[in-house]
Amino acid sequence: xxxxxxxxxxxxxxxxxxxxxxxxxxxxxxxxxxxxxxxxxxxxxxxxxxxxxxxxxxxxxxxxxxxxxxxxxxxxxxxxxxxxxxxxxxxxxxxxxxxxxxxxxxxxxxxxxxxxxxxxxxxxxxxxxxxxxxxxxxxxxxxxxxxxxxxxxxxxxxxxxxxxxxxxxxxxxxxxxxxxxxxxxxxxxxxxxxxxxxxxxxxxxxxxxxxxxxxxxxxxxxxxxxxxxxxxxxxxxxxxxxxxxxxxxxxxxxxxxxxxxxxxxxxxxxxxxxxxxxxxxxxxxxxxxxxxxxxxxxxxxxxxxxxxxxxxxxxxxxxxxxxxxxxxxxxxxxxxxxxxxxxxxxxxxxxxxxxxxxxxxxxxxxxxxxxxxxxxxxxxxxxxxxxxxxxxxxxxxxxxxxxxxxxxx
Numbered sequence: 001x002x003x004x005x006x007x008x009x010x011x012x013x014x015x016x017x018x019x020x021x022x023x024x025x026x027x028x029x030x031x032x033x034x035x036x037x038x039x040x041x042x043x044x045x046x047x048x049x050x051x052x053x054x055x056x057x058x059x060x061x062x063x064x065x066x067x068x069x070x071x072x073x074x075x076x077x078x079x080x081x082x083x084x085x086x087x088x089x090x091x092x093x094x095x096x097x098x099x100x101x102x103x104x105x106x107x108x109x110x111x112x113x114x115x116x117x118x119x120x121x122x123x124x125x126x127x128x129x130x131x132x133x134x135x136x137x138x139x140x141x142x143x144x145x146x147x148x149x150x151x152x153x154x155x156x157x158x159x160x161x162x163x164x165x166x167x168x169x170x171x172x173x174x175x176x177x178x179x180x181x182x183x184x185x186x187x188x189x190x191x192x193x194x195x196x197x198x199x200x201x202x203x204x205x206x207x208x209x210x211x212x213x214x215x216x217x218x219x220x221x222x223x224x225x226x227x228x229x230x231x232x233x234x235x236x237x238x239x240x241x242x243x244x245x246x247x248x249x250x251x252x253x254x255x256x257x258x259x260x261x262x263x264x265x266x267x268x269x270x271x272x273x274x275x276x277x278x279x280x281x282x283x284x285x286x287x288x289x290x291x292x293x294x295x296x297x298x299x300x301x302x303x304x305x306x307x308x309x310x311x312x313x314x315x316x317x318x319x320x321x322x323x324x325x326x327x328x329x330x331x332x333x334x335x336x337x338x339x340x341x342x343x344x345x346x347x348x349x350x351x352x353x354x355x356x357x358x359x360x361x362x363x364x365x366x367x368x369x370x371x372x373x374x375x376x377x378x379x380x381x382x383x384x385x386x387x388x389x390x391x392x393x394x395x396x397x398x399x400x401x402x403x404x405x406x407x408x409x
Contacts, residue, residue, distance in 0.1 A: 035100075035104050036101060036104045036105070039097050039098075039100040039101035039104060040097075040101060042093070042097040042100075042300070043094055043097035043098055043101060045300060046090050046091075046093040046094035046097055046298075047090075047094050049086070049090040049093075049298045050087055050090035050091050050094055053083045053084070053086040053087035053090055053298065054083075054087050056079075056080075056083040056294075056378055057080045057081075057083035057084045057087060060076050060077075060079045060080035060083060060378065061076075061077075061080045063076045063080075064076035064077045064080060071214075074210075074211055074214070075211070075374075075375075075376055075379060076376070077207065078204075078207050078208060078211050078379060078380055079329070079376055079377075079378040079379045079380070080378075081200065081203060081204050081207055081380075082204060082208075082327055082329045082378060082379065082380040083329075083378055084200050085197065085200045085201060085204050085327040086297070086298045086326075086327050086329070088193050088196045088197035088200055089197060089298050089322075089323050089326060089327065090298045091189070091193040091196075092190060092193045092194060092197060092323065093298070093299075093323065095186050095187075095189050095190035095193060096190065098186045099183065099186050099187065099190070102179055102182055102183050102186065103183075105179055106176070106179050106180075106183075109172060109175060109176055109179065112172060113172060113176075201325070201327070204327065204380060205368075207380075208368040208369075208380040209368065211373075211380075212368060212369060212370050212373065225337075225371050225372050226370070226371035226372070229246065229337060229338045229340075229371050230340070232245040232246065232338075233338065233340070233342055239342065239345060239348075239360070239362075242338070242342065242350075243350060243358060243360060243396065243399070244399060246337045246338055246350055246352070246358075247352075247356075247358060247396075247398075247399055287355050287356070287397075288354075288355055289353075289355075289357055289397075289407045290331075290332030290333055290334070290353045290354070290357060290377065290407070291332075291333070291377075291409075292332060292333070292377040292409060293331055293332045293377065293395075293404070293407045293408055293409060294329070294331055294332075294377055294378065294408060295318075295320065295331065295393065295404070295408065296320075296328045296329055296330070296331050296361050296381060296391055296393055297320055297322040297326045297327070297328050297329075297384060297389070297391045298322060298323075298326065298327075299320040299321050299322030299323070299326065299389075299391070300320065300321055301318055301319070301320055302319050302320065302321045302390070303315050303318065303319035303392075304318060304405075305317060305318055305401075305403040305404065305405065306403070316394055316401035317360070317392055317393050317394030317395070317401060317404065318392065318393045318394075318404055318405070319363075319390055319391070319392045320390070320391050320392075320393070321389065321390055322384050322389045322390075322391055323384070323389060324384065324385065324386055324387060324389050325365070325383050325384055325385075325386060325389070326383065326384035326389045326391065327380065327383065327384075328349075328361060328364055328380075328381045328382045328383060328384060328391060329377075329378045329379060329380060329381050330349075330351055330359075330369075330375040330376065330377060330378065330379040330380075330381045331351070331359050331361070331377065331393060331395070331404070332351065332353050332357075332359060332377045333353065333374075333375065333376045333377050334351040334352050334353040334354070334357075334359070334374075334375060335351065335352045335372065335373070335374055335375070336349060336350070336351055336352075336369045336370065336371055336372065336373045336374075336375060337350050337351070337352045337371060338350035338371065339367040339369050339370060339371055339373075340367065342362070345362040345363065345392075346362060346363050346364055346365065346385070347364040347365060347366050347367045347382060348360065348361060348362040348363075348364065348367075349361045349364065349367050349369060349381050349382060351375060356397060356398045357395065357396070357397055358395075358396045358399075359393065359394070359395055359396075360392075360393070360394040360395075360396070361381060361382075361391065361392070361393055362391070362392045362394075363384065363385065363389070363390050363391045363392050364381070364382040364383060364384060364385075364391065365382070365383055365384060365385045365386060366382055366383055367381065367382035368380055368381065368382050368383070369381055369382070395407065
């Protein structure tokens with residue numbers, strides 16, 4: 001029996017020496033590294049969008065608190081709540097990306113442990129065989145004690161090698177426990193963000209509807225303007241023709257607004273102010289883009305400005321992939337000149353900015369603004385699709401498409 005133990009130990013030493021070393025903790029192998037890289041990019045993008053939405057919400061909330069005009073206060077409150085909705089959406093996307101990254105790391109660790117499992121099982125079996133034969137019983141067994149002495153001496157020499165080779169295994173097991181803990185924490189963050197999103201969406205829907213109705217009551221000619229916009233949508237042969245017709249209407253409105261007012265009767269001129277005359281203000285640029293411009297949804301850009309599609313046609317805007325039912329906001333301050341469905345593009349919204357600039361947002365499942373409504377950058381605009389949410393944004397200057405990314409600020 002002693003010789004059996006010696007033979008078992010003779011097998012044990014090569015097994016210990018055959019234990020593979022451990023790669024750097026958290027590393028991935030093979031094609032998993034590509035998945036990890038994509039998950040890291042998605043995680044960083046979502047976290048950046050989350051920070052941007054939080055900063056915008058805080059700025060708008062301060063603006064609403066300081067506003068003395070009820071209309072401006074309501075507009076800022078609605079925009080702040082829309083930013084909070086986008087913050088929750090980005091938080092969910094970030095949590096999902098982090099879970100995907102942890103899954104890649106966990107799978108890589110499982111593969112490394114699987115390679116070590118078989119030799120470790122054989123090593124454990126050999127050690128158990130040795131443990132079942134204590135030295136005190138060797139004297140009662142037939143045979144020489146020389147084998148036992150040699151075995152114990154060899155075991156003493158081999159144990160440092162065993163400890164060294166299994167140290168990496170202990171590190172891997174610690175890493176596995178840490179990954180499991182992080183997954184549970186991230187899953188908790190995901191559930192919290194989902195609950196927060198649903199609450200904010202309900203509040204957003206109620207506030208947006210209230211603001212839309214108030215805007216309709218405040219705009220006297222909005223109903224007639226909405227009817228003209230619908231007529232243009234029916235008559236226009238494509239989206240370019242619709243935008244062109246709306247821009248022509250905007251040009252007419254601008255010329256009418258620039259006409260001089262009625263001439264006052266003699267002697268009815270207002271008295272000159274007794275105070276010091278106001279300093280002349282610099283005249284704003286007649287071609288400047290909107291002061292603040294942002295992307296309408298939180299997501300990733302899948303089609304860039306000028307990218308060619310399958311037919312070779314160049315994109316005149318951006319296409320963004322976002323979460324289902326994503327909150328869409330106005331990219332810049334202006335006036336809504338079209339809001340509603342348009343064939344082939346879902347629900348769309350067209351916003352007329354100052355100085356001949358126009359924004360077009362398409363791919364919405366519904367819009368929450370009305371024609372004639374004044375919006376600011378970040379005002380709630382509508383909601384993305386339920387199953388697939390591809391939102392397109394076009395920015396035009398006097399009818400010519402320009403790259404929206406050049407004007408983000």
